[in-house]
Every structure is written in structure tokens, then in C-alpha cells.
Amino acid sequence: MVSSFLKKDISLKISKLLNRYLKNEKYATDLHKKINYLTRVNRADKSSKFFGLLSLDLSKISNEIDLKQIKIDEPSPYSSIQSIKLDKNKLIIQADQKEFKKYTIHSIFDQKFNYGFNLEDQVYLYKNTWRPKKSTEPTIVEFSSPNIAKPLHAGHMRSTFLGSYLSNLHSRLGHQVTKINYLGDWGTQYGILAVGFEKYGSYEELNKSPIKHLLEVYVKANKDEELRNKALEYFSQMEQKNDKSLKMWNLFKDLSIKELVSVYKNLNIKFDVYESESEYYEKAKQKVQQLLKIGLAEQLEDGAVQAKLSTSGSVKKFILQKSDNSTLYITRDIAALCERKEKYGFKKIVYVVDSSQKDHFMKLYETVNALDASILNDISFEEFYVPFGRITNMSTRKGKVEFLSDLIQEAKQVAFESMEFSKTKKILQDAELVAQAIGNSHLIITDLGKPRQKDYEFSWKNIVSKDDSAYMCHYAHARLHSLLEKCRNELKIEPSIENVDLSLLNKQTELNLIQHLARFEEAVWQSYEEYEPYHVVLYLFQLVKLTNLCLKDSYVFNEQLDVAKARLLLFSCSKQVLQNSFNVLGINPLNSI
Known part of the structure; x- marks a missing residue:
């Protein structure tokens, strides 16, 4: 194209x-x-x-x-x-x-x-x-999906950035996108936290630092063997709608969402809907009965229920409901998927989850297709489940990092310190905001610039590098913004296609830039087809290089007016495509740096 x-x-x-x-x-x-x-x-x-x-x-x-x-x-x-x-x-x-x-x-x-x-x-x-290619299709993208009462772990970074990118991409291509964050708030692990809070928790500490304190409680409770049976009993009470149990659960859930929203806001990410497993535990039991009724599940001697799916000439079996009638993660996911079809009428649904979850999502995909093929219609498994590889060496300079908020803060600090020694650094009143923007952009572009299914090693080394870095992308945009402002204020000219002689754009650097600008749609389309953001990131890096070469070779000031107008128009087009690239990646470009 x-x-x-x-x-x-x-x-x-x-x-x-x-x-x-x-x-x-x-x-x-x-x-x-x-x-x-x-x-x-x-x-x-x-x-x-x-x-x-x-x-x-x-x-x-x-x-x-x-x-x-x-x-x-x-x-x-x-x-x-x-x-x-x-x-x-x-x-x-x-x-x-x-x-x-x-x-x-x-x-x-x-x-x-x-x-x-x-x-x-x-x-x-x-x-x-x-x-x-159908635009305006209702599309759901589920991503990030942490557990409540725990901070966002650094391991959630890839799902968060990739899911945000795919949401932006589908939205820009005309899809009606709903971004869902599906919180883990149900199951035995929550029972461990709840009974652990009764023994180790403090409401005073909870008010001071909610998520930090809940994590401390969970770590202690998880090591306490005496609490295991109590945790199972507590969770059973929750499924039976015990008021006291649900009151504490609601408190922890509300505190968790408040903390999550704060972290996402720092990354310029906003969800349309926060859902949770707990919303679907009753409907999950209804789905189990439906699967039993149509012969896609069977009850075992101990009362548990297992799925019985015929796929590719074999029978796949896995537990749907335990012997105490409590639901499982897979069962709640089945109920959630069916409910979303009714609520949103989606034509496309995308789960952005790490590659270790393939078996789980294959079970979900096959079970729902067997239950009602019209729910997923002609969505392929490759479109339904978008896996990604692991990040290795994820650490701050002080050691191994645990939480995404720590990583964000570290990115800001590294960018700030690196910029202080940069020859191109100017004194800015909002230097810390600039450092945070560059730090966040480094995290996003580093992650999205790699093929999503490959593992990669994280590094702080190139955060303000002159080659293929988020810093240089921002710097190129800031240079173009400054140039356009200077032309507006000093030369009194604005970019325009009226009365501009494009034949004056005949230098090789100018031709190369125009050729590359024409390729942007191809990068977008290839990224859409493959769910691979690195096509846009690599395009962006090359655009920055060609723009900088052109800025070095093709002056606007001290040139004849017709030459200045043609070059200004070209640079305004380059700035526009830089902005469009930044936008779909989820980054707000800086106008000064």
C-alpha cells in the first residue's frame, strides 16, 4: 500500500x-x-x-x-x-x-x-x-489484569503496553474499542489474604499505605500453614455471600483499583471498564450446568465437574468445578466471555496475556466454540489470544525490581541524570516532567520495539542514546516544533500546500524523507495484521534518522522564499507523521527538550 x-x-x-x-x-x-x-x-x-x-x-x-x-x-x-x-x-x-x-x-x-x-x-x-477490513466493529481488548490487593508487578508491563497499543491501533483504524482490565479478586489466594489480615493486619497501616500493607500481610499469611484451612473456609463463605466476608473484600478491592488507576495515569493509560472474576462466579456455575446438560461436561464421583471436549480426534478433559462446588479461573473466564458477547456484541475480542497461558486460553476458546460457535464467530485463535515473551534482567540500579511503580520512578531518575550531562540539554522549568516523559517513553518503546513473542533483556544503557531511542524521537519532534514556531514568528509563514513548488524538493535527503513518509500506512497495516507494534517503532526510528539528515542538509532560514515554503511544508509533514506514530504507541510527544 x-x-x-x-x-x-x-x-x-x-x-x-x-x-x-x-x-x-x-x-x-x-x-x-x-x-x-x-x-x-x-x-x-x-x-x-x-x-x-x-x-x-x-x-x-x-x-x-x-x-x-x-x-x-x-x-x-x-x-x-x-x-x-x-x-x-x-x-x-x-x-x-x-x-x-x-x-x-x-x-x-x-x-x-x-x-x-x-x-x-x-x-x-x-x-x-x-x-x-471492517471498521466500526465493536472490539474488546483485555489486558494488564493484575490481582487485587497487590501492587502492579513489573511482569505486568508487557501486557499493559502491548494491550494499550493494540487498543489504540484498533481505535485509530475505526473499531469501537472497549478496554477491559479484568482483576483477579476471587479464589483461595484471596481467602489467604483475608484470614491473614485478621491475624497480621492493621487498619492504621492500611490507611497509611494500603497496597504495601496488604502485600506484607499476604507474604506472612502465605507462609503460615495454620491459615490454609481457614482460607478455604473463608472463600467458601464468600461464595455463599457472607456479609462480613464480602465487606472486607469490597474494601480491599476499592483500595486496589484506586492504586492501579494512579499507576496507569502515570503511563497515560485509561481503561473503559474494570471487571473482576467475582462478578462471574454465579454465572460460572450456570455455565457448568449448561455444559453438563448438552454433554460437554461430566460429573465425577467426588462431585467435581470436568469438561469433555472432542477436538482434533481426541477428547480433552479438565476440571470446571471442584467437589465443594466452588468455581475455577477457567469457569469464570467462560462465563465472562459469554456475558461480554451479550453486553457488547463484539465482533472481535483480544486477550493480551503472556505465552505461558496458551493452554488456558485454548481451553477457553475451544469450550466457548463448542458451547456456542456464534459467540466467537470466525475469530481465529491467533486473533483471540495474543501472547508475549518474558523480560529478563528487569532491575533498578539498586537491584531486582518488583513493582511497576518502582520501574516508572527509576526510569524518570535515570532520564533526569542522563539529561543533565547531555550537550543538547537545555534548562527547563519542567525538567522533571520532561524526564518522566522520556523515562516512560523509554519503557514503552523498548518494550514495543521488540517482536512480542520473543524474550528480551531489559537495559537502562540507551535511555538517552543518539541512536534509536525514545529520547531521539522526542528530540526530533521538538526540533520540528521549534522550527515551525520560529518560521511562524520570524518569517511569518505557515505550512501550506497553496502556491508551493514541490519540484524544489530535489535533494536526495528530501526525496528519501518523502519516500519514507509514503510508507507509514504500510507499517500501520503490517502491525495491524500481525499484532506486532515493532513495525511502527522501527518505522519511527527510521523517520527520525531521515528527518535529522534532512534538517542538517535543507535549511529553511536564509533561503529564497519559495524554497523555504517547500521545505517547511515537508518538515510539517514529517512532524505530523511523528505525532501519528507517537499517538498510536501511547506517547505524548514533547515540544521542547
């Missing part, structure tokens, strides 16, 4: 050329959409002759097109296309350089915040099947 205006023009024209080679006329309807999807902008090159170069992989439409019969005549019959060549099963398309500049820059300037995200009425290839 290429920049929004240009892709429509080229895909329609190429589809007209290829129509004569269709195996069946029925394929003509969506041919231009498929070509639009498959056409790619080549990466920026040192030679200007590659500017505006595109490629189209015809092998992906070999079912529709007779590739052996294709003959492409030169020159191109279209003004926007300079030449078309056939190289094996690939079309090499040289767009007219003037048209390529105009389409790319006009797309960005006109669409602004929406540039890169206008993917309505498109098709995409998924597992060798063409699918329509």
Missing part, C-alpha cells in the same frame, strides 16, 4: 491493465482492492532514480490472474505512472516523481491526524484468504 491518495490512483490503473488476464470475470470486483493491499513502496535509496519506486507481488493473486499470459507494454499509458516492468511474478512500478511528491505530501497535509489510518473499504490477506 502507498500513501492514501496515490494508492487509489495506482491500484485502479494497474487493475485496468490486468483485467484482461483475469481467469474469471467475477474477480474483477475487488481486484483493485487486492492490488492496493499488495502494492508496496520501496525503501529510500541513495539514488534518486529509485524515488517513487513501487512493487506489486502478483503471486498473491495467482488464483485470479493468469500470470503466464501477462505482457506489460511500455511506456505506461498513465501520467501518474512513469513505467511498469514485469520481473518474474513482480510488477515494478515507477511512479511519476512529481505525482508521487504531490500525492504523498497532500495526503499528509490534508488528512493530518488520520494519515496512515484511512483503511476503510479495503481487503487483506489472512492465511491465504482475502478478508474485508
